[in-house]
Amino acid sequence: MLLGCIGDDFTGSSDLANTLVKGGMKVTQYCGVPHGDARPDVEAGVVALKTRSLPTAEAVEQSLAALEWLEQQGCRQFLFKYCSTFDSTPAGNIGPVADALADRLGASKVIVCPVFPATGRTLYQGHLFVEDRLLNESGMANHPLTPMTDPDIRRWLARQTKGTVGHVAYRDVVKGPASIGEALTREEAAGRRLIVVDALDDTDLIAIGAAAADLPLVTGGSGIATGLPENFRSRGLIAEGPDSWRGVKGPAVVLSGSCSRATREQVERYRTDHPSFEITANAVMRGGTDADRVLDWVKGHGNAAPLIYSSADPGTVGAAQTLYGAEVLARAIEDLFASLAGRLAAAGFGRIVSAGGETSGAVVRGLGLEELQIGPEIDPGVPAMCATGRNLAVALKSGNFGEPDFFAKAVNALGANT
């Protein structure tokens, strides 16, 4: 294995795996730290964790365990993948995990770059934009678990790390790899280890990737991987060969626990011509619904690729959180999706589309997935995937990603190339 990646959630990890596959690498996504060794032909391994919203100490511990496994697989470089909207609280976990990985690897300059141009995430003068809005005006201030209220990534990260945060500004990035390399070294010399790097488009990311060729650790959104495969290819380290993705025939289902703007629009669109079942916070917390009840309903609509969703607008979510507590409620809804997913697979549903990072973590847990092969991209950042050795295809959609017709496209994509 050449490149060892650690993702802080499952959807984000599939987004990264997708970028690396497009870059020509043979990629496998692992759901948690594997027990055995990787197959020898894997060039990039993505260990997907669910550490984004864990207590910091646990997130650090799990990330270090993933690093240790990736080191054992012979990786030469490591990538810590977090969200392109930098989802984290002032306590972490991006800063503490990046610090711990850098300590372990002896890295003294570490790129921090959440940029993902295909979905409108750009970084200029240290400020993160979503399309033409600053991060805090993009809807992310209402996120149920990690409300992002400050678009200055240098300032947000500074609250999460004991070190001083560095910055490589766009005027240095646009001049190309040598200039980026010099600017990184300048920041390192000034004692700034975590270095926020501006970028506006894929050309910038390719230049940053070239500048990162010899760095032990890089961190960012999936965009930061854009330029990395070329570093391995130009050294003759990447092999050509067929991919191992296969779609699945048979019943499909869509599970949505994301409350993002994009997902809510996708839910509304899909509901117009597919059966749908809403899981409300009240029903979950007061015992009005459970996985068996939802499964009975799904079975009645098994051939129509039904939708089960808890996605709700910020007002509804906020009121329910006040009543039940945000964490307790999130866990209860995630547990319901996890046990539902397991029952659906057992009932023969071979195509499962899941929306939301935390939700997808729960779905993956419920399905007992261990290893995923990466297939074609459905929409930017979301690949079709299949579970190694099982008749099961999944798409794990980041909350904010996908066109309004994503769910219908995903259901079809998971049935292709069977």
Ligand SMILES: Nc1ncnc2c1ncn2[C@@H]1O[C@H](COP(=O)(O)OP(=O)(O)O)[C@@H](O)[C@H]1O
């Ligand atoms: N109706 C709801 N009320 C409160 N919380 C909800 C509701 N529906 C889902 N949630 C929780 O909100 C969180 C959404 O996060 P996630 O699945 O990561 O979506 P996203 O990718 O949009 O961030 C999950 O923990 C989920 O269980």
Ligand SMILES: O=C(O)[C@@H](O)C(=O)COP(=O)(O)O
């Ligand atoms: O980088 C991104 O935006 C995604 O890959 C991602 O991590 C999104 O996370 P969720 O919105 O929680 O699914």
